[in-house]
Every structure is written in C-alpha cells, then in structure tokens.
Amino acid sequence: MLKLKRTKLLHHILLVLLVVSIGPLSFYGWQLIQLNKEKLETNEKLVQLTIAKSLSREITQYLNGYREQILSFASAVELTGLDTPPRVTLLQTKLEEFVTRSKNILYINIVNSRGKGVRAGHYNADDPIVQRILQMAYQEASKADSHMYISAPREIEMGDQKVPVIIMSTPVRSGAGWSGATTVVLGLDELLHWVQEYSTAGKTVYVVDFSGRIVAHPRRDLNPAGMDMSRIEIVTEFIEAWKQSKGNVRFPGTRPFRLLEGGKEKEMLGTYYPIPEASWGVIVQIDQSAAFATVTQMKHETIKWGILMLLLSLLVGLVSARSLTTPIQQLAESTRLIAKGDFSKKIKLRSSTEIGELAETFNKMTDDLEAYIRKLERAAKENHDLFLKNKALLLGTIRAMAAAIDEKDPYTRGHSERVTEYSLTLGKRLGMNEQSLETLQIAALLHDVGKIGIDDRVLKKPGDLTPDEFEIMKQHPVKGANIMKSIEQMREMIPGMKHHHERWDGAGYPDRLRASEIPLVARIISVADTFDAMTTTRPYQKAIDLDLTLQIIQQNAGIKFDAEVVNVLIGAIACGEITLTLAPISAQAV
Numbered sequence: 256m257l258k259l260k261r262t263k264l265l266h267h268i269l270l271v272l273l274v275v276s277i278g279p280l281s282f283y284g285w286q287l288i289q290l291n292k293e294k295l296e297t298n299e300k301l302v303q304l305t306i307a308k309s310l311s312r313e314i315t316q317y318l319n320g321y322r323e324q325i326l327s328f329a330s331a332v333e334l335t336g337l338d339t340p341p342r343v344t345l346l347q348t349k350l351e352e353f354v355t356r357s358k359n360i361l362y363i364n365i366v367n368s369r370g371k372g373v374r375a376g377h378y379n380a381d382d383p384i385v386q387r388i389l390q391m392a393y394q395e396a397s398k399a400d401s402h403m404y405i406s407a408p409r410e411i412e413m414g415d416q417k418v419p420v421i422i423m424s425t426p427v428r429s430g431a432g433w434s435g436a437t438t439v440v441l442g443l444d445e446l447l448h449w450v451q452e453y454s455t456a457g458k459t460v461y462v463v464d465f466s467g468r469i470v471a472h473p474r475r476d477l478n479p480a481g482m483d484m485s486r487i488e489i490v491t492e493f494i495e496a497w498k499q500s501k502g503n504v505r506f507p508g509t510r511p512f513r514l515l516e517g518g519k520e521k522e523m524l525g526t527y528y529p530i531p532e533a534s535w536g537v538i539v540q541i542d543q544s545a546a547f548a549t550v551t552q553m554k555h556e557t558i559k560w561g562i563l564m565l566l567l568s569l570l571v572g573l574v575s576a577r578s579l580t581t582p583i584q585q586l587a588e589s590t591r592l593i594a595k596g597d598f599s600k601k602i603k604l605r606s607s608t609e610i611g612e613l614a615e616t617f618n619k620m621t622d623d624l625e626a627y628i629r630k631l632e633r634a635a636k637e638n639h640d641l642f643l644k645n646k647a648l649l650l651g652t653i654r655a656m657a658a659a660i661d662e663k664d665p666y667t668r669g670h671s672e673r674v675t676e677y678s679l680t681l682g683k684r685l686g687m688n689e690q691s692l693e694t695l696q697i698a699a700l701l702h703d704v705g706k707i708g709i710d711d712r713v714l715k716k717p718g719d720l721t722p723d724e725f726e727i728m729k730q731h732p733v734k735g736a737n738i739m740k741s742i743e744q745m746r747e748m749i750p751g752m753k754h755h756h757e758r759w760d761g762a763g764y765p766d767r768l769r770a771s772e773i774p775l776v777a778r779i780i781s782v783a784d785t786f787d788a789m790t791t792t793r794p795y796q797k798a799i800d801l802d803l804t805l806q807i808i809q810q811n812a813g814i815k816f817d818a819e820v821v822n823v824l825i826g827a828i829a830c831g832e833i834t835l836t837l838a839p840i841s842a843q844a845v
Contacts, residue, residue: 287557295546295547299541300509300526303458306453306458306526307507307526307527308507310449311528311530314530314537317445318405319532321359321423325437329365329427347373350365350373350374353375358442361413361439361440361441362440363375364380364438365436365437366393368435378411380440388406388422392406393424393436396425397436399433401426402426403532405422405423406423407466407468407481408420408443408469408470408471419443419444419479420442421441423438423439424438446470446471450462453539457542457546459540460538462535463493463536463538464535465534465535468483468484470535488513488525489510489512489540493508496508497529497534507529511523512524512525521543523543524543525538525539527539670791671700674702674787678695678696679699680833681820681824682695682776698752701748702751705735705737706731707734710727713727714728732754732765733753735753753766753777755784758814759814759817760813773817779820781815782808782816785815786804801835
C-alpha cells in the first residue's frame with residue numbers, strides 16, 4: 256500500500272491563510288487593473304479621435320482658405336492680353352503683391368489656355384522635377400471636371416534648407432469656359448507647427464497622403480515629407496480604407512498594432528482620420544506602455560502591496576500556527592515517549608482554550624495509563640514467576656519420565672539427556688529461536704517415551720531383533736505420539752517425537768516422509784539420537800570411536816540424514832561444543 260508523505264499542520268495553516276488573504280486581494284487587484292485598462296483604452300481612443308478630427312478640420316480649413324484666396328485672385332485677373340508687355344508687367348506686380356501677403360505661398364504662376372503666363376515668389380521653381388510637377392498640375396487643372404489638384408508632398412531646397420511643400424493647382428474659368436490655371440507651391444510650415452503642437456503626452460501626430468507618404472511629421476529630420484510610411488499597420492489600414500472607398504473615406508478608424516522601431520517591437524494604439532478634400536489622413540499613435548502607464552503603475556503597486564500582505568500573512572500565520580502546532584508537537588512527543596514506556600514527560604501549557612484542556616486531559620490520561628501499566632507489569636511478573644515455576648516443574652517431570660524410560664535398559668541410561676544436549680547444541684547453531692529450542696528440548700527428552708509400550712523381551716534383547724521384533728520396536732514413535740496427543744501443551748512436540756526415525760530418502764518410519772517433509776526438530780533429533788547410539792555401548796553393539804562414527808554419519812548424509820544438520824554436528828564437535836563423556840570401546844569389538 257502506498258504510504259503518503261506526512262505534511263505538517265503548520266504548512267496547512269499557512270497555506271489556508273495565504274489563500275484567504277492573497278487570493279481575494281489578487282483577484283480584486285486584477286479586476287481593477289483590467290477595468291482601468293479598459294477605461295484608459297476607451298479614453299485614449301476618444302482623445303486620439305478628438306485630436307485627429309480637430310487637426311483634420313484645421314488642415315481642411317487651411318487648404319480651403321488658400322484655395323479660396325487663389326480662386327478669388329484668379330477670378331479678378333484677366334488672362335487675355337498676356338502677349339503684350341504692359342499687360343504682363345501689370346499681372347506680375349499683382350502676383351508679387353499676392354505672394355507677399357501670403358507667407359506660406361512660396362511660388363505662384365498663372366498660365367492661360369495658350370500656355371502663356373507669369374510667375375512670382377521666393378522660389379524660382381527651376382528644379383526639373385518641380386517643373387514636371389507644375390506641368391502635371393496645369394494639365395490636371397485643365398480637365399473639365401477638375402476642382403483642385405494637390406500633388407504628393409515633397410521637400411524642396413531653398414538656400415541651405417529643405418522645406419516641405421505641396422503643389423496646388425486650381426482651374427480659372429470665365430464666361431467662355433476654362434481659360435487657364437493658377438498653380439502655387441505651398442509651404443507646410445503651418446502643418447508642421449500643428450503636428451508638433453498635438454504631439455504631446457507620448458503621442459505622435461502626423462499627416463500622410465492616400466499612398467502613405469509623409470505630408471507633415473513632427474520629426475522632420477527622421478521622417479521628411481514624401482517618406483513612405485505604408486509599412487506601419489495603422490497607415491496601411493488607412494490606405495486600404497481609401498482604396499475600398501475609392502477615395503471617399505468618411506469614417507475614422509482606431510486599432511492596436513505593432514511597430515518595429517529601433518530593432519524592438521512595440522505595442523501601439525493608433526487612429527486615422529481622413530481629410531477627403533486633400534486625399535490625406537491624420538494619424539495619431541502612442542506606445543501602449545505610455546498610454547497605460549497608470550495601469551502599469553497600478554500593477555506595480557498591486558504587486559508591492561501583495562508582497563507586503565504576503566509577508567504579513569506569513570508572519571501572522573506563523574505566530575498563529577505555532578500557538579496551535581506547539582501543543583500538538585508536545586502531545587506527539589509525549590505519545591512517542593509513552594510508547595517507549597517513559598511516562599515522566601508531562602505537557603506544560605498555559606492556555607484557556609480547548610488546546611489547554613486537551614493538554615490537561617492528556618496528562619491525566621498519562622498518569623492513569625502509567626498506573627495501569629505498573630499494575631500490568633506486576634501481574635505479568637507474577638505470571639512469569641509462576642510460568643517459570645511451572646516450566647521447571649514440567650521439565651523436571653519430563654526428565655523424570657525420560658530417566659524412567661532409560662532405566663528400563665541399563666545400556667541406555669542417560670541417553671535421553673545426552674540426545675537433548677546434542678540436539679540443543681545443533682538447534683542453536685542452526686539459528687532456532689527460543690520457542691523452537693524449547694520445543695526441541697522437550698521433544699528430544701521424550702523421543703523414546705513410546706518404548707514404555709514395548710515388551711521388555713524385545714527392548715532388552717541382547718542380540719539382533721527378528722523382523723517381527725523389529726516391527727514391534729518400530730512402533731515406539733507412534734506409541735509415544737499417542738501417549739502425548741491428549742496433552743494440549745505437548746502438541747508442538749509430537750512431530751519431533753513421531754518422526755525422528757524418518758529418513759532423508761523416504762525409507763524411514765512411521766510415515767516414510769522424505770527430505771524437507773520431515774520436520775526440522777525430527778531431523779535434528781535423528782542425527783543426535785544416532786550419534787549417541789553409536790558412541791555408547793548397547794546390548795547389540797559396543798561403542799564406536801568418534802572418527803568412525805562421524806565417517807558413517809557423513810556417508811549417510813543426504814540418504815538417511817539431513818546433510819545440513821550433519822555438517823552442523825561436525826562443526827560443533829570440531830569447535831568443542833559437543834564432547835563425549837564416555838570413553839568409547841574400539842570399533843573392532845563391533
């Protein structure tokens with residue numbers, strides 16, 4: 256059966272206190288953190304949406320404002336007569352005045368339907384790329400359904416600086432229809448100022464076009480105008496929304512996403528808000544670790560207070576548990592001492608609780624048990640003394656009976672005592688316990704008690720027995736067993752008495768037992784009986800010397816005798832534990 260390892264009560268109490276104290280606190284803290292995180296996330300989404308919407312409106316107003324200015328100026332200008340120098344000079348002057356009043360217009364030109372026009376501004380627009388964009392803007396404005404063309408953002412060089420700009424082109428129409436186009440290079444310094452102003456509290460606010468290129472970013476040094484940002488998930492989502500709506504995105508979007516920056520992946524929360532008038536979108540994003548810094552701080556505080564509560568619970572639990580386990584440990588120790596017979600240990604505990612009452616009851620039980628044990632010890636001693644007296648009386652009676660048997664034949668006088676002595680020596684060397692040795696002693700003393708029922712003419716016959724007489728002699732083991740079987744206390748001795756003439760090969764009597772079927776007591780008595788019979792003078796033979804006796808017995812080991820018992824006999828004789836008390840007669844007289 257599997258034996259479970261015993262755990263200490265102290266550990267159980269501490270575990271219960273920890274579960275009761277830390278469990279609810281942890282659950283409440285976790286729920287509070289989750290609730291605050293959800294609220295902060297909702298609030299952050301609203302803040303991002305508000306920022307994006309506000310900036311979108313400002314940019315829309317900004318672009319529409321310049322568009323209206325350009326349209327108003329263009330409508331007041333007569334594009335005919337641009338072939339005459341006076342007309343060109345007059346228009347040039349008006350353009351320069353217009354540019355001077357508008358700080359963000361870096362360049363402006365007005366071109367009629369025949370490709371004739373004038374230009375003005377701080378930027379000469381000689382860059383071939385800019386020239387191509389201006390030409391494309393003019394062509395876009397010449398289309399019948401054209402409203403306002405806005406180019407992709409880019410940076411231009413003005414002196415030693417790079418300035419982010421866009422190119423806007425607005426058609427000029429007269430009563431006769433389309434008469435030309437007004438195209439400007441518009442600086443984005445105002446937009447840069449706005450995105451920098453909104454990029455606070457860990458947020459990054461920037462503007463991209465429908466293909467994901469930067470229009471304005473607070474970090475111009477790292478993210479210049481025209482830089483592709485489509486790799487960023489929130490920008491990608493804006494581009495997909497633009498494509499699916501075919502350039503008519505009307506609804507914003509907010510989502511968490513991952514951003515790989517500086518080789519590290521960050522968890523971000525972002526929002527896009529469309530600017531349909533310009534095919535742009537405002538992007539607001541923030542690192543979630545910054546957005547949910549309060550939640551992170553709350554986690555740290557929860558962990559800190561959880562550890563403090565854990566330590567406090569352990570301290571309180573340890574003190575409380577000790578007050579319970581110490582008396583129980585004393586009870587256990589006293590119980591172990593009582594089990595060893597030591598009743599001197601008393602539990603000294605000052606407590607008005609049930610534990611104190613238990614200690615007093617245990618001490619009283621110990622005193623009562625000690626008194627009862629002493630009483631049992633006295634009774635046991637009296638019984639033991641009586642047993643020894645009775646045992647001595649019984650052994651005396653048995654010895655007297657064995658002596659009486661031996662006295663029937665003067666040649667066997669002392670035979671039962673010698674066989675008993677030899678048998679006990681062999682039994683001890685074979686490792687028999689005390690009870691088995693007592694059984695062996697009595698069985699050896701009484702092994703020939705059955706000869707009481709054998710006729711003296713057969714028992715004392717000096718010569719060889721006839722077959723019939725030998726059959727009568729062979730009855731003595733059974734007769735001895737029958738004599739003793741009526742005595743209950745002798746039942747354990749009967750097998751040794753009855754079977755001491757059995758042989759190892761099964762040719763013995765009375766039951767022809769063989770090998771290990773023969774009881775060990777009988778096997779021992781058989782060897783001891785034969786050894787004594789051969790080394791003492793009998794009516795039918797004279798005593799044989801020791802060496803020849805051992806030689807004959809060894810020759811019969813495994814045939815008549817148990818070989819192990821024979822070896823033990825030889826060992827006992829060799830070390831002097833068995834000696835002959837009578838001087839044997841030479842074997843030649845046999």
